[in-house]
Amino acid sequence: MPVQYESILEEHKTVRTAVGLFDVCHMGEVEFVGPGALSAVERLVSNDVRKLVDGQARYTVVCYEDGGIVDDCIVYREHAERIVIVINAANVDKDVAWFAKSVEGRSDVTFRNLSDDYGLIAVQGPLAVSLLQRLAPEAELAQVKSFHFRKAEMLGIPVWAARTGYTGEDGFEVFVPASETARLWNAMLEVGKDLGVKPIGLGARDTLRLEACLSLYGNDIDATTNPFEANLGWVVKLDHDFIGRAALEAIKAKPLQRKLCAFVMDGRGTARHGYNIYATETGGEPIGVVTSGSLGPTVGKNLGLGYVPIEQAELGNRFFVDCRGKRIAAQVVKSPFYRRPAL
Amino acid sequence: MSKYPADLRYTKDHEWARIDGKRAVIGITDFAVHQLGDITMVEPPKEGESHNRGTPIGTVESVKAVSDIYAPLSGKVVKTNDPLRDQPELLNEDCYDEGWIAELELSNLDESKELMTSEEYALYVKDQG
Structure with missing residues (x-):
């Protein structure tokens, strides 16, 4: 999967307004x-x-x-x-x-x-369902609810069409036998031509998921972060037994020390992974660190996610991101940055 | 327009210089622009500052990366392309004309001989692709 096929901004827009294909076979x-x-x-x-x-x-x-x-x-x-x-x-x-x-x-x-046996193609965007229905007219994919999946046949290939994704748009992730992935990919590009379908690279995958505030492992979450501070408390259900439950119960019983917050930069500076966050424009020690940052093409602002002490994570709070030696003001905003319009 | 116009001279860091007597207009090459992708911010050098060849004088930021601009030649910055601050996309559209970055008053005219010609630069980037 390349960083971009043509232009990250164009690819981003394609997914927000039409339909894009992601070759996510590496998953x-x-x-x-x-x-x-x-x-x-x-x-x-x-x-x-x-x-x-x-x-x-x-x-x-x-x-x-x-x-x-x-x-x-x-x-x-x-x-x-x-x-x-x-x-x-x-x-x-x-x-x-x-x-x-x-x-x-x-x-x-x-x-x-099974990683070598499955290919995975993410078909994302408001026209994703229209495109896939052309390849599997019998499957009634429009009926598949969010976070559900259905077995279907496309070009005679048995697939799973799952209404999941990583873009904040409607769309599907299509599980396909690895040996048939290229054939299905090409057919999707062909059959969706008039819908404006395009292949989308890693760059736009990142800007799309960032606008939707979907976590990226290795950036926003890792072995040193717990789900509560990462805003993922909603996926922790303590009423069943699982590895880590006891520790998470103890973490939940105490006030959070820090939190992953969503922020918008003043002006054109782009916050990037690893940049330090300061409480003041000059001096002082870093109070946190940027985990993800980019221009949000749909939002039209420079966006970021970062861990800061809980009192700095309040909506409307302002802090400064050190962009290569220059501290640029940022403000904590409500997550996500982008929510797709209701149908 | 050619990807690497013949009247310009080029650096290994992908800057170009249009040398005219003691002055040179400078910018970044089509190759650099394509490597960066959609450009979202340009911070040009400051007028009046003098820089040695090869030192960072500004930055170019794109959706995917941030990169320094190095002085292709030693000299004093006499003019900068201010519209770039609000329209960084000018670099994507036309990096040799509308997307120029600064004009320098050169302090060492001999340095220009060490820059690459269009043909040399085209060969150089072929290996970088």
Whole structure:
């Protein structure tokens, strides 16, 4: 996946106004199969997967015993005895080892890494459903609810069409056998021509997800951050047993020390990953650090996410981001920066 | 317009200089602009400042990266392209004309011999692609 095919700004706009294709084959896919599949996944993830129905998906984090985040991922329940999880590309080896360890000694569940078997194409944008319906007219994909998925056939290829994504737009992620990915990709570009479909690179993937305030593992969350300070408390359900629960319970019982906040820069300066945040325009020690930052093309402002002490994270609070030696003012705003218009 | 106009001289850091006697208009090359992608901010050098060749004199920021602009030649900044502050996209549209960055009064005319010609630069970036 290149950073850009043509222009990040053009690609970003394509996804917000039409439909874009993301080759996200680098993402990892794993499966848990067997009578113990559901209980194995339940023990692994912070969110509650017990009430998922067949064909339903759920966003969650996976935690270490101390509450730090192993990865964020989406759990897809095919049926009670087969659960598929999509994990971040950079974390595949680490996750596979961690997941395998969590089911060690269990005979009621088989865990496998399917990353080489599956291709994944994200079809994102307001016209995504129109495009996919042309390839699978029988599947009634418009009926698929958000965070649900359906088996379908496209060009005779068996796929899963999941109404999930990483852009803040409507759209699907299409699971396809790896050997057929290129053929399906090309067909999508062909059949969606009049809809304005374009391939989208990593650059726009980042600006799109940032506007929607979707976390990027390795930037906004990692082993040293806990879900509560990362605004992911909503995926932590403490009423079931999972790895890290005890630590998270203890963390939740105390006031938060710091928080990931969304901020908008004054003017043209761009905050970037790793830049320091200061309370004042000159002097003082850094109070926090930028985890993600970019121009938000749809919002039309320079946006950022960063960890700051809780009292600095209040809406409307102002602080300064050190952009290569120059402190530029920023203001904490409501997350997300962008929410797609209701239909 | 050629990607690397023949009347300009070029640096390894992807600046260009249009030398006219003791003065030179400078900017960044089509190659640099394409590497950066959509440009969102240009911070030109300050008028009146003198810089040695190869020192950072400003920055160019795009959606994906931020990059220094280095002085292609030693000299004093006598003029800057102020519209770039509000219209950084001029660089994407026309990096050799509307997107010029500054004009220098040169302090060492011999330095220009060390810059690359259009052909040399075209060969140089071929290896960088």
